[in-house]
Amino acid sequence: MKQSVKQQLNDYIKLIEQKLDEFLPLKYPEEIWESMRYSVLAGGKRLRPVLCLETCRVLSGNFEQAIPAACAIEMLHTQSLIHDDLPCMDNDDYRRGKLTNHKKFSESTAVLAGDALLSFAPQIIIQKTPKTVSQDKILKVLEEFLVSAGAEKLIAGQVVDIDSEGKQIDKDTLHFIHENKTAALFKLSLRTGAILGDADELQLAALTDYAEKIGLAFQIMDDILDVTSTLEELGKTPGKDALEEKATFVSLYGMDTAKQRVASLCDEACDILKENNIVSDILQEIANSITERVA
């Protein structure tokens, strides 16, 4: 990665960490706010909010208007992880190298912390987006957010994923899971940045396509890393897919095809940027770096 891009990326991440901390107060009853803060501030790549901010910046020259929405998307992502990790779902003890929320606090607190984040995130969009942004745009962003979070996208993916455990599933079903469980939030990130950055229809469509490609690449890489990584590298328990007889891109297509697919999706994502004159080192670098992910 070029030094200047690395610096830009680090600046974004630093800003996001700071804003997440600022947006999440420690109120009474402290236990619930602590538990929300514990998972939201547990690190992570902050890929989704970075994508949102950079998309807004590359289109409009500014990203300030997207900060609350970017943080809201990260809260939504965290919410989905907290509930995914619950004993009745994936039953995971570790996430990002730390105890999962229900292990650190309790199962009931983890359920409620997820619920609280799910309404706090759009609340932040309403309350913290600068007043210069039109109400029309805020409502568009909220609608995209709520649809992505719900049973038409994220939760649809999660339900089919849980249903598929220990079953033979076909490639279409796997694609449905990847599309909704992972790509949907990447699309939300890009589309939110695009709406707040005043994208025209063509730009919005192109950025949605880019998000689709890197979202799928990211998920396939996840499947690859579950086979090849250690707990230390991954920050969560590896080898779980095989243990749970979960169909993954690797189990359905084989490791070689999986790696090739990641590479070609990332190339296609970069091509979309070029063809649409969207000049962003960060968006290009994020696509390229997915193949080099170790966690």
Next chain:
Amino acid sequence: MKQSVKQQLNDYIKLIEQKLDEFLPLKYPEEIWESMRYSVLAGGKRLRPVLCLETCRVLSGNFEQAIPAACAIEMLHTQSLIHDDLPCMDNDDYRRGKLTNHKKFSESTAVLAGDALLSFAPQIIIQKTPKTVSQDKILKVLEEFLVSAGAEKLIAGQVVDIDSEGKQIDKDTLHFIHENKTAALFKLSLRTGAILGDADELQLAALTDYAEKIGLAFQIMDDILDVTSTLEELGKTPGKDALEEKATFVSLYGMDTAKQRVASLCDEACDILKENNIVSDILQEIANSITERVA
């Protein structure tokens, strides 16, 4: 209850049932939509949406503009019941005389159905509120909704409630639980109807006070019924508070004081309506009928 009021009430309930059914489609993956529909369409008094619609009507002469928001509030109420009933929370097997969501489906489906309702409800407000309602009002309604659903209100009440099990708690803590776990949604119902019905500041304040009174009365009545009712009457397991050594209004103040407090709160609620020239048989009747609740 006067026959004409009973008829009006039944008309509202019929409309709400029909709209809830209409707003909640049966999509793929069917399991999650079925489970959302199962709990939302399980009956119940529909008190919150009725309050919302009638408030809007009494102020503006119309209630059509409040139908999506009223249904959203009922979905939020249902979401909180689904998650409250989970094994890691109240661990209830029955609700409204039917198996609870996690008993009928599974624990993971119940968690996800609650999550899905939590984002679907505000989505409905955005997508289904008539275009004649200003974006400013829709954003105000959404903000009230999200704040009420979250860790500043509903979830704050729930967390303190769970924390209090098996403990000696003081009257202030009990009031905090009742205020946030119950009164908050009554306030949301009235305030939403008021905003959409073009209330002025005085009307909004008066209707918020009315909601506070009947919300607290309703919760104290809940505590009373938990002691005096049967499973058949209640539709959920009675006697749970005592079994779990949960402090209630009855255990802290005694049965006589509890009954007196319900009566005086309901009287005060009716007085607020009179003092502010808010003429609604339904709002008056709902306040009066809380003392006569059997479930």
